[in-house]
Amino acid sequence: MLPIAVDAMGGDHAPGEIVAGARRAAEELGVPVVLVGRSADLTDTGDLEIIEASEVIAMDAEPGSSVRKMKDSSLVRAAEAVRDGQASAMVSAGNTGATMASALLRMGRIKGINRPAIATPIPVPGSTPTTLLDAGANAECKPEWLVEFAQMGAVYARDRFGIERPRVGLLSIGEEAGKGSPFVKECFELLDQPGWASVASADWIGNVEGRDVMTTEVDVIVTDGFTGNVTLKTLEGAMKALIGRLLVGIDTDDDTRAAGDALSGVLGEMMTELHPDSVGGALLLGVKGVCVISHGSSSADAMTNAIRVAAEMVEVEMVDHLTAAARPQD
Amino acid sequence: MLPIAVDAMGGDHAPGEIVAGARRAAEELGVPVVLVGRSADLTDTGDLEIIEASEVIAMDAEPGSSVRKMKDSSLVRAAEAVRDGQASAMVSAGNTGATMASALLRMGRIKGINRPAIATPIPVPGSTPTTLLDAGANAECKPEWLVEFAQMGAVYARDRFGIERPRVGLLSIGEEAGKGSPFVKECFELLDQPGWASVASADWIGNVEGRDVMTTEVDVIVTDGFTGNVTLKTLEGAMKALIGRLLVGIDTDDDTRAAGDALSGVLGEMMTELHPDSVGGALLLGVKGVCVISHGSSSADAMTNAIRVAAEMVEVEMVDHLTAAARPQD
Numbered sequence: 001m002l003p004i005a006v007d008a009m010g011g012d013h014a015p016g017e018i019v020a021g022a023r024r025a026a027e028e029l030g031v032p033v034v035l036v037g038r039s040a041d042l043t044d045t046g047d048l049e050i051i052e053a054s055e056v057i058a059m060d061a062e063p064g065s066s067v068r069k070m071k072d073s074s075l076v077r078a079a080e081a082v083r084d085g086q087a088s089a090m091v092s093a094g095n096t097g098a099t100m101a102s103a104l105l106r107m108g109r110i111k112g113i114n115r116p117a118i119a120t121p122i123p124v125p126g127s128t129p130t131t132l133l134d135a136g137a138n139a140e141c142k143p144e145w146l147v148e149f150a151q152m153g154a155v156y157a158r159d160r161f162g163i164e165r166p167r168v169g170l171l172s173i174g175e176e177a178g179k180g181s182p183f184v185k186e187c188f189e190l191l192d193q194p195g196w197a198s199v200a201s202a203d204w205i206g207n208v209e210g211r212d213v214m215t216t217e218v219d220v221i222v223t224d225g226f227t228g229n230v231t232l233k234t235l236e237g238a239m240k241a242l243i244g245r246l247l248v249g250i251d252t253d254d255d256t257r258a259a260g261d262a263l264s265g266v267l268g269e270m271m272t273e274l275h276p277d278s279v280g281g282a283l284l285l286g287v288k289g290v291c292v293i294s295h296g297s298s299s300a301d302a303m304t305n306a307i308r309v310a311a312e313m314v315e316v317e318m319v320d321h322l323t324a325a326a327r328p329q330d
Numbered sequence: 331m332l333p334i335a336v337d338a339m340g341g342d343h344a345p346g347e348i349v350a351g352a353r354r355a356a357e358e359l360g361v362p363v364v365l366v367g368r369s370a371d372l373t374d375t376g377d378l379e380i381i382e383a384s385e386v387i388a389m390d391a392e393p394g395s396s397v398r399k400m401k402d403s404s405l406v407r408a409a410e411a412v413r414d415g416q417a418s419a420m421v422s423a424g425n426t427g428a429t430m431a432s433a434l435l436r437m438g439r440i441k442g443i444n445r446p447a448i449a450t451p452i453p454v455p456g457s458t459p460t461t462l463l464d465a466g467a468n469a470e471c472k473p474e475w476l477v478e479f480a481q482m483g484a485v486y487a488r489d490r491f492g493i494e495r496p497r498v499g500l501l502s503i504g505e506e507a508g509k510g511s512p513f514v515k516e517c518f519e520l521l522d523q524p525g526w527a528s529v530a531s532a533d534w535i536g537n538v539e540g541r542d543v544m545t546t547e548v549d550v551i552v553t554d555g556f557t558g559n560v561t562l563k564t565l566e567g568a569m570k571a572l573i574g575r576l577l578v579g580i581d582t583d584d585d586t587r588a589a590g591d592a593l594s595g596v597l598g599e600m601m602t603e604l605h606p607d608s609v610g611g612a613l614l615l616g617v618k619g620v621c622v623i624s625h626g627s628s629s630a631d632a633m634t635n636a637i638r639v640a641a642e643m644v645e646v647e648m649v650d651h652l653t654a655a656a657r658p659q660d
Contacts, residue, residue, distance in 0.1 A: 210563030214571035233540030241544035249596035259592035266579035
């Protein structure tokens with residue numbers, strides 16, 4: 001396998017945690033990795049090779065113009081490495097918009113896909129995650145794009161989580177066909193037509209609701225990038241609030257603190273299982289290459305996971321499967 | 331105070347739990363209550379008076395046509411009781427759409443309000459709830475309606491939770507002004523103009539994100555009814571999933587089960603604090619009267635809470651405050 005190109009400069013804890021996570025992926029998991037960044041800024045890189053890139057796109061920079069102007073940035077160079085056959089995938093914890101723009105402009109779109117989408121796995125206790133897309137790439141969508149998201153989400157859920165026939169639902173505010181905004185109703189009409197689901201070997205299950213996201217009722221949820229991003233961040237906030245409240249409760253008195261100690265193992269497991277870092281980052285689906293977008297706050301562990309996921313998606317040939325399912329309209 | 335009109339026929343557990351909750355509100359809290367429904371179906375009503383209504387709008391009936399056709403339904407009669415000065419407020423756990431339609435058609439809109447909105451309090455651990463609106467009344471909105479939601483939400487947060495100057499935010503996918511869908515950007519432009527906030531004695535704090543909902547960062551969050559409903563149901567699902575996962579963890583072995591027993595008190599408190607029933611239902615804001623919409627699955631406890639909230643909003647004269655803040659554009 002060609003190495004995974006890791007943007008060493010992107011993320012709140014770059015380059016330290018990024019390099020540490022990349023080394024661990026290489027040394028412990030045996031994944032080939034190449035760092036992309038300013039070698040003068042990188043220390044403790046071990047045996048990892050470096051693709052030189054002199055510029056860094058800041059976390060809060062405007063994505064489109066940054067990518068156009070900073071041609072020697074680590075993000076743009078990472079995407080080029082994939083395009084040019086030097087790397088098999090790119091991984092970044094940097095500016096999400098710039099990561100998408102770099103991947104889109106340098107790798108290009110899969111034929112038949114109008115817009116790439118961010119697919120984020122949502123942990124489901126005791127089961128495979130639910131894949132939510134678009135989780136924020138396109139704040140406004142056309143209804144036909146959601147059919148493409150459905151196809152891509154089904155391929156991804158199968159390749160990533162081994163779900164043979166993923167059940168795909170449309171996020172709405174009621175289960176009946178007529179429920180939702182005018183946009184969602186149009187999406188329903190298109191998704192309800194036969195064709196896409198059989199090509200993608202998926203089962204279309206109609207509307208689903210926010211309360212279904214963390215359940216085993218559905219494998220893939222399609223929505224526009226605005227609603228998807230709100231949903232994702234609402235879930236993150238809810239987890240944080242609940243776990244915070246739980247810890248306050250445990251800290252009530254000596255008895256509850258002792259009980260909390262006795263539960264520390266299972267609570268740790270629970271938090272690991274439900275923490276977004278454990279599932280290894282989101283994927284930008286629809287570009288001609290594997291592109292993993294990790295949290296801005298990624299730790300070394302999160303990066304190792306993200307690199308592992310990138311390698312798995314390369315090995316299973318996800319991009320070929322996406323291309324086959326996309327059915328170019330020509 | 332005029333009695334609170336309680337729709338005795340609406341809800342998954344009607345009329346039994348509804349009547350029980352209404353009696354408790356009357357007998358234990360001293361709130362005057364009148365039941366609305368088919369007296370032949372109502373038992374154990376104690377000293378409560380009944381406004382006769384021969385029809386029942388089913389939970390899954392089409393709201394608009396049901397309300398137009400079933401003029402002797404409990405929902406329509408409850409709304410008429412408020413309009414006609416027989417009751418001070420209405421409370422229902424029945425068909426949400428039909429509740430809204432009854433209130434809107436019989437009570438009418440407050441001058442200056444284009445569309446009523448559902449305001450739902452979201453529990454925040456250790457603090458006052460965050461009020462989310464619109465939580466589902468209007469699946470599609472015009473930007474100017476969100477300014478009205480902001481005004482109404484601020485009045486409600488003050489009247490209900492005693493927040494002197496509520497901080498009002500717009501739900502988006504980034505904190506910066508330029509973030510969000512075209513619709514949200516238009517809303518931002520309108521909300522960012524001075525005027526409405528000073529009339530409503532509110533502080534406009536700009537965009538907020540899904541992760542802020544359960545925090546103390548914001549008091550009122552405005553959004554369209556589609557996004558609001560998805561957010562609300564996502565939160566419900568997340569709580570259920572997390573608490574379910576926690577109980578699975580506690581059930582690991584004898585030690586963890588013993589620890590779980592020791593924590594049962596604080597876990598119970600936590601669940602009560604975070605359960606939507608505890609905060610007492612959502613309000614339909616913008617109609618000329620107090621209208622509380624309780625969960626379809628409302629228990630007697632939930633109904634008692636909902637009736638208590640209705641009585642409080644009558645006493646504090648919330649509808650007058652909403653009317654004063656609505657600033658009719660004429």
